[in-house]
Amino acid sequence: MENLLTIAIGAILVNNIVLTRFLGLCPFFGVSTRLRNASMMGFAVIFVMTASSIITWAIYQYLLIPLNMEYMRLVVFILVIASFVQLTAIFVRKHSQRLHRAFGIYLPLITTNCAILAVVLINTMVKEYSLLETIVNSVATGVGFLLALVLMAGIRERLDLADPPGAFRGLPIAFVSAALLALAFQGFGGMLL
Amino acid sequence: MRIQEFTKGIIKRNAVFSLALGLCPTLAVTIMVENALGMAFAVTFVLVLSNLIVSVIKGFVPPDVRIPCFIVVIASLVTVIEFIMRAYSPTLAEHLGIFLPLITVNCLILGRAEAFASRRPVADSILDSLGMSVGFGLALIMVSAIRELLGSGKIVIFGHEIVPTVLSSPAVAMTLAPGAFLTIGILLAIMRRFRVI
Numbered sequence: 001m002e003n004l005l006t007i008a009i010g011a012i013l014v015n016n017i018v019l020t021r022f023l024g025l026c027p028f029f030g031v032s033t034r035l036r037n038a039s040m041m042g043f044a045v046i047f048v049m050t051a052s053s054i055i056t057w058a059i060y061q062y063l064l065i066p067l068n069m070e071y072m073r074l075v076v077f078i079l080v081i082a083s084f085v086q087l088t089a090i091f092v093r094k095h096s097q098r099l100h101r102a103f104g105i106y107l108p109l110i111t112t113n114c115a116i117l118a119v120v121l122i123n124t125m126v127k128e129y130s131l132l133e134t135i136v137n138s139v140a141t142g143v144g145f146l147l148a149l150v151l152m153a154g155i156r157e158r159l160d161l162a163d164p165p166g167a168f169r170g171l172p173i174a175f176v177s178a179a180l181l182a183l184a185f186q187g188f189g190g191m192l193l
Numbered sequence: 194m195r196i197q198e199f200t201k202g203i204i205k206r207n208a209v210f211s212l213a214l215g216l217c218p219t220l221a222v223t224i225m226v227e228n229a230l231g232m233a234f235a236v237t238f239v240l241v242l243s244n245l246i247v248s249v250i251k252g253f254v255p256p257d258v259r260i261p262c263f264i265v266v267i268a269s270l271v272t273v274i275e276f277i278m279r280a281y282s283p284t285l286a287e288h289l290g291i292f293l294p295l296i297t298v299n300c301l302i303l304g305r306a307e308a309f310a311s312r313r314p315v316a317d318s319i320l321d322s323l324g325m326s327v328g329f330g331l332a333l334i335m336v337s338a339i340r341e342l343l344g345s346g347k348i349v350i351f352g353h354e355i356v357p358t359v360l361s362s363p364a365v366a367m368t369l370a371p372g373a374f375l376t377i378g379i380l381l382a383i384m385r386r387f388r389v390i
Binding site: 019020021022023024025026029071072074075078079082083111113114117118121122126165166167168171172173174175176178179180182183185186 | 213214216217220221260261264265268269271272275276291294295297298299300366369370371372373374375377378379381382383385386
């Protein structure tokens with residue numbers, strides 16, 4: 001139980017996927033201009049991350065390892081993620097117009113979100129988590145992504161009203177703000193778990 | 194076959210600074226110049242070969258399933274370069290860690306396959322990928338040189354001391370996450386100010 005808590009807090013704060021591990025930066029800078037869009041993207045990522053982690057964990061444990069085909073993992077994992085995202089998009093479009101309007105445009109973007117593949121690789125190869133640990137780690141990493149994205153969106157909504165030097169307008173000032181945000185997150189590094 | 198397909202990717206349409214593609218490795222592995230060189234080499238290998246293969250097979254691939262096909266090509270190439278690096282340069286592979294397999298989802302590579310190689314002749318695609326790789330490598334080396342110099346006070350590449358110790362008390366924050374964001378932010382602003390990009 002304690003171990004699971006350590007994994008969760010570690011993934012949300014100490015090793016935040018965006019601000020300390022540098023993953024998922026494209027959506028971090030691309031979708032963080034409005035708070036609403038940022039939180040929608042965050043929830044979509046939590047869902048896809050958790051579901052694809054469970055699927056790939058099962059495939060890795062029961063298919064790739066028994067067949068001694070661990071070297072095929074990259075090709076298999078990326079195909080699983082891509083087709084799962086595609087399936088979810090089709091399912092959502094068929095069954096819920098409201099969800100489709102809210103998440104429709106974010107789902108295709110998630111396929112190339114490196115955070116998803118990274119979590120899957122960490123779960124199976126780097127840490128070799130059990131199924132329960134895999135689920136906890138994926139959900140927590142997703143929550144960490146949501147947290148970073150929402151914080152950044154809050155800052156950028158304010159930055160719209162600010163008046164930075166011309167050359168800094170847009171992406172450069174977003175990078176500098178991200179640097180300050182990352183500096184704050186470095187503080188969690190000292191946490192003893 | 195036109196030479197500007199090669200030159201455009203180096204500065205004018207630089208992958209990192211102008212197109213904002215492939216940001217994750219640019220920030221993550223640029224702690225040392227050595228890592229940046231390794232990453233640039235790996236990305237060049239994958240980008241050139243994937244552009245070549247995609248450009249060759251573009252006639253046979255049905256348009257509806259082209260993205261999954263491209264991803265499979267890229268993932269296979271990444272698996273190959275991962276094994277090559279593990280075999281010939283284990284320490285470098287260790288340093289690059291998870292970012293080596295993650296080249297698969299580097300949006301620069303899929304972006305070039307989809308936007309360029311899948312609709313242009315083979316020779317143009319190779320030139321385009323070479324130019325993009327050079328631009329990506331230059332960006333990586335620039336960022337990593339600044340970060341290594343300020344963060345550890347000297348630059349060491351594969352055991353050779355390129356720049357001797359210039360800072361006796363380096364700013365460690367530059368090697369951590371904040372330094373990466375700050376370096377790229379300021380570089381971007383400088384480039385915009387002088388209209389380089």
